[in-house]
């Protein structure tokens with residue numbers, strides 16, 4: 001598909017940058033009694049985007065897991081244009097499920113009034129997956145071919161074709177504290193770093209430098225796709241500030257989780273850190289450290305299937321004036337993620353991120369809900385080994401209609417969890433790299449300002465988005481519109497208004 005080139009006095013394409021000027025509009029609201037006074041605010045913003053994606057590598061924490069092996073195989077298979085036989089016929093490698101590789105956005109309309117669509121990478125240059133290097137850590141020492149066999153996600157033909165390359169890939173030794181995950185994870189832990197927490201951070205930093213040097217990389221993204229940990233305690237003196245967190249690591253405090261050690265190592269090495277699981281890795285001290293080092297962090301937990309659908313359905317119901325009163329989600333799965341989540345303390349982390357996703361939508365409509373009123377919202381996860389990576393999600397949504405009527409939806413979803421997650425991991429890396437190339441400034445200012453350390457732009461891809469300030473947005477459509485409109489701003493196009501008055505007026 002074609003790249004777009006914007007013809008406007010407000011956009012300049014130089015060898016290195018795209019320089020664009022856009023009007024940014026907000027509305028300031030003030031409540032007085034029953035009235036909301038609204039003051040529109042408009043200002044010119046200049047957006048500068050470096051055109052060349054950096055040479056980038058991703059380091060996966062949990063490289064040998066279902067998601068890690070699936071993403072790695074997808075990178076290799078797509079790079080090689082792999083084709084293989086299935087009982088339905090020939091299949092070739094693709095990136096179905098990836099926002100950056102397989103989705104399009106509407107750019108405008110042509111002479112006939114027809115919509116014109118482009119891929120995201122056609123609007124601004126994005127990192128190509130074929131150029132992404134991969135490395136990582138795992139507590140299990142299995143090479144990636146053996147790990148893929150154990151994980152039972154990939155078609156056997158794909159495993160065979162990729163085995164020579166996968167066999168060469170061996171996870172680095174991991175920082176691991178089994179007290180943060182289910183005890184049943186200890187049995188695979190034969191590849192664990194010795195030493196204190198401070199020594200482990202040191203070693204993780206050396207690993208990052210080693211990867212960067214070996215592959216001549218300009219940027220490394222560290223992405224946690226390892227097991228869900230329990231929440232760490234957050235308390236003054238332990239991890240509430242950057243200095244306290246660093247001091248706690250020096251003292252080898254046992255309440256500093258392994259995931260926080262990876263995050264600290266990544267931040268100290270100037271890498272973006274992404275938390276693909278629900279636990280509170282990014283404790284306040286970690287966030288302060290990222291801000292201090294000017295690096296980006298993204299959290300928490302991948303938003304793949306059930307939650308994605310929930311953030312669409314509840315948004316639809318509440319914005320349609322229907323009142324969801326009960327949301328019940330059952331899952332069962334039989335992969336190692338499910339095995340780990342069968343312990344109450346790790347399940348609790350998952351439950352928290354899964355349950356908070358409707359809060360902002362409920363709060364948005366005081367006509368439906370009185371202050372403090374919420375639908376009943378229950379989440380159950382069970383481990384059923386037989387179904388392997390093929391996760392089953394069953395949801396029941398009940399809502400109130402007029403005259404006391406009730407509406408109940410029952411949704412059943414079956415799919416390989418890791419085939420949903422791998423494209424998302426790619427999107428996180430591609431968009432995180434893009435975010436390091438963009439700067440904004442009010443027209444006339446000297447300095448471009450980068451995105452805040454807490455990268456809320458990637459909310460679309462995570463279950464419990466972390467935001468630097470303001471409110472969390474869980475609505476999938478609003479999250480997607482945010483990404484689209486930022487990309488449009490980079491090339492001087494205003495936000496997509498969807499008014500299309502050119503077709504609607506008499």
Ligand code: NAD
Pocket residue numbers: 061062063064065066067068137138139140174175176177188225226227228229258259276277278301302303304305335336337340417418420421
């Ligand atoms: P998995 O159990 O197959 O893989 C996790 C890997 O992490 C394992 O190989 C394990 O050995 C390794 N590991 C554990 N602790 C580690 C540590 N401290 N350092 C390095 N490696 C470590 O799980 P998965 O299915 O790949 O899922 C990974 C994570 O992603 C889970 O936390 C899961 O909850 C989360 N997640 C997955 C999805 C999905 O759709 N697949 C969706 C949302 C979130």
